[in-house]
Amino acid sequence: xxxxxxxxxxxxxxxxxxxxxxxxxxxxxxxxxxxxxxxxxxxxxxxxxxxxxxxxxxxxxxxxxxxxxxxxxxxxxxxxxxxxxxxxxxxxxxxxxxxxxxxxxxxxxxxxxxxxxxxxxxxxxxxxxxxxxxxxxxxxxxxxxxxxxxxxxxxxxxxxxxxxxxxxxxxxxxxxxxxxxxxxxxxxxxxxxxxxxxxxxxxxxxxxxxxxxxxxxxxxxxxxxxxxxxxxxxxxxxxxxxxxxxxxxxxxxxxxxxx
Numbered sequence: 001x002x003x004x005x006x007x008x009x010x011x012x013x014x015x016x017x018x019x020x021x022x023x024x025x026x027x028x029x030x031x032x033x034x035x036x037x038x039x040x041x042x043x044x045x046x047x048x049x050x051x052x053x054x055x056x057x058x059x060x061x062x063x064x065x066x067x068x069x070x071x072x073x074x075x076x077x078x079x080x081x082x083x084x085x086x087x088x089x090x091x092x093x094x095x096x097x098x099x100x101x102x103x104x105x106x107x108x109x110x111x112x113x114x115x116x117x118x119x120x121x122x123x124x125x126x127x128x129x130x131x132x133x134x135x136x137x138x139x140x141x142x143x144x145x146x147x148x149x150x151x152x153x154x155x156x157x158x159x160x161x162x163x164x165x166x167x168x169x170x171x172x173x174x175x176x177x178x179x180x181x182x183x184x185x186x187x188x189x190x191x192x193x194x195x196x197x198x199x200x201x202x203x204x205x206x207x208x209x210x211x212x213x214x215x216x217x218x219x220x221x222x223x224x225x226x227x228x229x230x231x232x233x234x235x236x237x238x239x240x241x242x243x244x245x246x247x248x249x250x251x252x253x254x255x256x257x258x259x
Contacts, residue, residue, distance in 0.1 A: 120177060
């Protein structure tokens with residue numbers, strides 16, 4: 001399928017790249033979000049092991065389409081619904097997702113990055129949730145995902161100030177996982193996704209479930225969930241491959257098949 005605002009490619013086996021393509025600022029319009037949902041929905045039955053989302057060398061995404069937001073409360077309801085439909089699905093996929101951030105990831109752009117499992121950032125890039133400067137609040141998951149990632153106090157400070165965060169501070173607070181030179185951003189993201197894709201795909205997805213579903217439960221409930229998922233992972237072929245390889249050859253030498 002061809003898309004107007006996205007480019008979909010597979011540079012490595014089991015690794016999909018979703019490139020935002022809405023010049024000049026990759027504003028996340030209703031139409032782009034619908035295309036993103038369609039791509040991700042197509043991954044539900046046959047997910048890639050790794051997904052890289054990036055906006056090109058110049059910019060990740062400057063945010064939602066402000067002209068569409070000028071349509072008032074009725075349009076705002078459509079915008080927040082479209083963000084949540086696409087980004088919640090991204091988080092629910094068993095695929096490991098990486099946001100490769102160049103230039104700016106602001107507003108909805110940062111919310112898209114927050115919905116990914118990992119974030120790798122060019123050293124010159126800037127992040128922020130500046131919606132408060134428009135008299136509104138983040139509506140694509142920013143208030144919830146940012147607080148869970150960096151803590152409620154720091155999330156409040158960033159959202160209420162609307163300020164931009166540089167790469168050094170973003171790394172320090174845990175907002176991103178890695179900072180690299182901009183010229184290496186794409187290749188580093190692909191290398192990272194490729195390494196993850198070589199792992200036990202089913203176990204990768206179960207790790208996501210254990211953490212994402214367990215984080216809002218009590219410790220006791222989370223530990224019960226972990227026990228259940230630990231038993232479940234032994235249904236996979238990769239678990240047998242990994243254990244047998246360890247016994248015969250030592251650690252780190254298993255060749256997983258993704259089943």
